[in-house]
Amino acid sequence: MAQEKLKIGVYGFTGCAGDQLLIIHSEDQLLDFFNVAEIRSFLMAKSDNIDDELDVAFVEGSISTKEQVEKIKEIRKRSKIVVAIGHCACFGGIQSMYTGDGTYEKRLKAVYGDKINFEIDTPIEAKPIDAYIKVDYYIPGCPIDQKQFFAAFSKIIHGTKPVSYWFPVCTECKWKENDCLLLKGILCLGPITNAGCGAICPSHNLPCVGCWGLYDDANLKSQINLLLEKGFSKEEILKRFKTFGGPKMTERLKEVLEEEEKNG
Numbered sequence: 152m153a154q155e156k157l158k159i160g161v162y163g164f165t166g167c168a169g170d171q172l173l174i175i176h177s178e179d180q181l182l183d184f185f186n187v188a189e190i191r192s193f194l195m196a197k198s199d200n201i202d203d204e205l206d207v208a209f210v211e212g213s214i215s216t217k218e219q220v221e222k223i224k225e226i227r228k229r230s231k232i233v234v235a236i237g238h239c240a241c242f243g244g245i246q247s248m249y250t251g252d253g254t255y256e257k258r259l260k261a262v263y264g265d266k267i268n269f270e271i272d273t274p275i276e277a278k279p280i281d282a283y284i285k286v287d288y289y290i291p292g293c294p295i296d297q298k299q300f301f302a303a304f305s306k307i308i309h310g311t312k313p314v315s316y317w318f319p320v321c322t323e324c325k326w327k328e329n330d331c332l333l334l335k336g337i338l339c340l341g342p343i344t345n346a347g348c349g350a351i352c353p354s355h356n357l358p359c360v361g362c363w364g365l366y367d368d369a370n371l372k373s374q375i376n377l378l379l380e381k382g383f384s385k386e387e388i389l390k391r392f393k394t395f396g397g398p399k400m401t402e403r404l405k406e407v408l409e410e411e412e413k414n415g
Contacts, residue, residue: 157206157308160192162226164212164219165277166244169294170237171195171211180301188308205230207307210280213239213247213397216272220283227284232307235286236300238293240279242364243397247277250398278398288313291345293362293395299347316346319366320359323350332358338383338391343369361395371407 163171175181175196192200208230214220227233235241243250249258255276259267280286290303303313320341327350332339339358345366352359378388392400
């Protein structure tokens with residue numbers, strides 16, 4: 152007897168849609184993706200979409216409107232497994248770099264003016280999807296890595312848990328025998344950023360900006376002190392950390408800085 156195919160949904164919220172496009176542009180794997188599972192909803196890939204009970208929902212994009220909050224909760228309610236794909240869904244994206252700093256209303260008015268009338272969606276500060284629902288697995292990246300996505304997809308549909316990288320970008324840099332940009336006085340976040348990108352930026356002599364999210368065992372205090380010793384100001388360090396760090400990074404930074412102040 153043939154095994155029943157899992158019902159899959161792919162959804163996008165606030166972001167560039169790069170992660171969904173990466174799946175669509177994976178020509179060699181795309182037919183298998185549709186053949187081994189029943190793709191019930193994938194707006195960018197098919198027109199006959201049905202929003203019903205799902206085994207797995209892959210979600211891209213951060214949540215930035217009240218209507219999106221309700222939608223992501225609805226997706227969670229009818230999905231056995233929810234997977235956040237891409238930086239925006241996992242960490243909030245660049246659009247969340249100032250979330251929680253108390254300037255949201257000011258920034259909103261600067262863009263839309265004093266007479267704000269949103270007839271369709273009501274804007275709120277951008278946050279990752281786990282600010283509102285339980286997320287079972289995370290596939291980071293900006294955009295996600297093709298091989299990592301399909302490896303995780305394969306594990307999930309076969310009932311096993313996808314494994315995240317447990318080391319930072321610095322490890323990938325060493326494998327490629329790259330020169331350390333920090334030793335050259337360049338503000339690089341490789342020591343505190345999740346691996347998985349293949350150290351693509353440092354391999355082209357560009358500093359890591361942290362778009363794969365904070366490494367689980369990252370030592371923020373040590374990284375901040377190292378960058379201060381190299382002559383970078385606290386302002387430019389915090390700005391670089393928060394660009395891709397979002398609300399989670401902001402909270403971690405607050406804890407580190409408060410501890411530093413207590414210790415003098």
